[in-house]
Amino acid sequence: MFVLYIIFIIYFLIFSDWYGRTGEMQEYHYNLVLFKEIKRFWEYRDQVGMFAMFTNLFGNVIIFMPFGFFMPMASKYRSLLSTVFYSFGLSLCVETFQLLTKVGSFDVDDLLLNTIGGLAGYILFVICAAIRRRHVYKKKNNHRRR
Template identity: 65%
Template sequence: MLKKRKATRIRALGKVLFILYVLFLIYFLLFSDWYGRTGIAEEYQYNFQLFKEIKRFWEYRKELGFFAVFTNLCGNVLIFVPYGFFIAVASRFRGFFKTVCSGCLLSLGVEVFQLFTKVGSFDVDDLFLNTVGCAVGYILFVICNGIRRKHDGQ
């Protein structure tokens, strides 16, 4: 009974953290002016070719600088790691495939929103990197959950 209560509390905390994370994600990806997300671009950029922008960022890494390359390549992965982790904590129906697919769909929704509103830019490389981040988050959840279970004696 005590273990079930603890699991329920952990899941409730996961739900709260997940909601806060999604609100942050929506703001950051769609409305934050940190990356010029406010206003509509006059010349809209988009990329439908997988690895095109990743390759470009890597090839011109010296000219672009560490921050720009890190933000584009690693930032797109890192921003979706919490999604993969918290959705697994908050949900009873979890699994690698379900988690990664839902993260991919969320990222696709963001990219399509950016395409139609011309805020930000549609990029299949972002979709790929976000999905990788979601997978990493789920793997971190599995590791942490295994440690927790071992510690709790389950």
Template identity: 70%
Template structure:
């Protein structure tokens, strides 16, 4: 891939990343659809790892499929684009950088929810969101590997190195 095309791809990654961050901040903190309709009187938090995950699995029939899917898989899926776009728009494409920033953004969201009493602080959400960021990075790495393989094949056919 030519340098000019690579710069365009990185610029696209930065624009998509910025748009995604705006979306995720709105969705996780202010969206009525996600239950952010008002402030509660008390602080709500869960500091026990896997407590809410187990609860959603045990009471899946009572809670309903949508609630279970939203809590367990939604927290993963919402961070997959973060893990994909972060290395796409950045020169640092490290697994550990993506892991760190995924955890960091999730921690900021959870702390904001705790302080503002909108939603709740949940260590299970930290885990699930971070897993989503890591899955996004893995998808980026696979796509990047395929792109490089394809570009190397094109160079080989044209006789360029």
């Protein structure tokens, strides 16, 4: 599942036809000011549309949640810090690729939102792992009582 997710995320963020990624742009746009694009999408949500605002602000978080969830399962490094580090690292790789190839656009706000998505996925992983451990513990105790 993790490998399929990585293939999907690379395709979606780099090669997908969404958001004008069909070829190299004539004039390349990038954002190096934190919160600039987040603020712009929020302030102009009526003009850009709710779908564009939602996909830019929440889509970047949602698309990295599976990474934060699967990362601790696929790696010996299961800490919050390593998951945040690798989420940021993957996002930086994608953004740098977009910068170098002029496909999509480099945006520090995307780095932040993607990293938050990885963090949210990790929190979901921790919750699911705790529920699983609790279920296994109850099952063992019920089995011992018989």
